[in-house]
Amino acid sequence: MTNPLTMPPDEREAFLAQLHVAVLSIGRxxxxxxxxxxxxxxxxxxxxxxxxxxxxxxxxxxxxxxxASLCVQSEELPYRFVTVSGPVxxxxxxxxxxxxxxxxxxxxxxxxxxxxxxxxxxxxxxxRLSTRTWxxxxxxxxx
Numbered sequence: 001m002t003n004p005l006t007m008p009p010d011e012r013e014a015f016l017a018q019l020h021v022a023v024l025s026i027g028r029x030x031x032x033x034x035x036x037x038x039x040x041x042x043x044x045x046x047x048x049x050x051x052x053x054x055x056x057x058x059x060x061x062x063x064x065x066x067x068a069s070l071c072v073q074s075e076e077l078p079y080r081f082v083t084v085s086g087p088v089x090x091x092x093x094x095x096x097x098x099x100x101x102x103x104x105x106x107x108x109x110x111x112x113x114x115x116x117x118x119x120x121x122x123x124x125x126x127x128r129l130s131t132r133t134w135x136x137x138x139x140x141x142x143x
Contacts, residue, residue, distance in 0.1 A: 007136040012082045013044035015136070019104055020072035024050070026061040026088075034061040040070065041101045048084060048129040051098045059125055062088055068129055078140030086132030093124035 007015065025035040034057050041049045048070055052058045062068065066088050073081040098118070102111045118124075 003137070005137040005139060005141050007080070007082065007138050009134075010044075011138070012134055012136040015080060016042050016048070016072060016082045016084065016131075017044055018072075020074075022048075023071045024058060024068055025071070026058060026068045027065045028061045029064055034058055038070075039101050039105050041097065041104060048131060049094075049097050049101065050127040050129070051093065051101060052125050052127055053119060054123050054125055058127075059090070062090055062127065066090070068127075070129055078138065078142075080138045080140065081136065083135040084129065084131040084133065085135075086130035088130075089128045091126045091128070093121040094126040095121060097126050098124065 021037050022040050023035060024038045025033045027033050036058065038050050038052070038058075067086060068088050069083055069085040071081060071083040073079070095115075098115060098121075099111065102114045102118070106114055
């Protein structure tokens with residue numbers, strides 16, 4: 001049975017590409033998943049890109065289970081959300097990715113200062129989440 005609230009692919013990709021603070025969840029073998037907010041970058045058809053600390057709980061969990069789920073939502077009516085899940089690739093810090101992400105969330109005059117204080121590049125990882133599985137609801141379809 002098809003969920004009548006599910007967003008079509010173009011709508012869900014456009015929604016994910018909008019500015020949201022995401023919640024990233026990573027399994028960890030035993031116990032609850034590691035879950036926390038993240039800034040990210042996404043362009044329709046691509047991977048979700050994030051930057052995390054090398055020794056963070058997120059990085060530790062991703063080294064054990066190289067897959068994750070990421071959820072973004074609107075917090076005002078009409079409520080909508082998109083969740084993507086898939087395999088994750090960890091790589092060395094990519095300064096272009098860090099700068100693009102910072103520029104999404106901060107005014108232009110703050111980006112350089114943020115990059116300078118957000119961690120030495122050697123202490124950061126670039127995370128690329130493949131968007132293999134999508135879940136979405138758009139509650140405006142009720143209205």
